[in-house]
Amino acid sequence: MPYKSEIAPxxxxxxxxxxxxxxxxxxxxxxxxLSFVMLLVVNLVQTWSxxxxx
Numbered sequence: 001m002p003y004k005s006e007i008a009p010x011x012x013x014x015x016x017x018x019x020x021x022x023x024x025x026x027x028x029x030x031x032x033x034l035s036f037v038m039l040l041v042v043n044l045v046q047t048w049s050x051x052x053x054x
Contacts, residue, residue, distance in 0.1 A: 015024035
């Protein structure tokens, strides 16, 4: 199902094959930022849990 079930790495490769480097870079940067945000949230939840439950 084109454009409905594509994952981010596939979208990046498609953009690179189309020589659309800015779009590929934007997708990669967004994915990188989201992964850092998720790591931060997990870290904050662990810290909060340790403080609350010892």
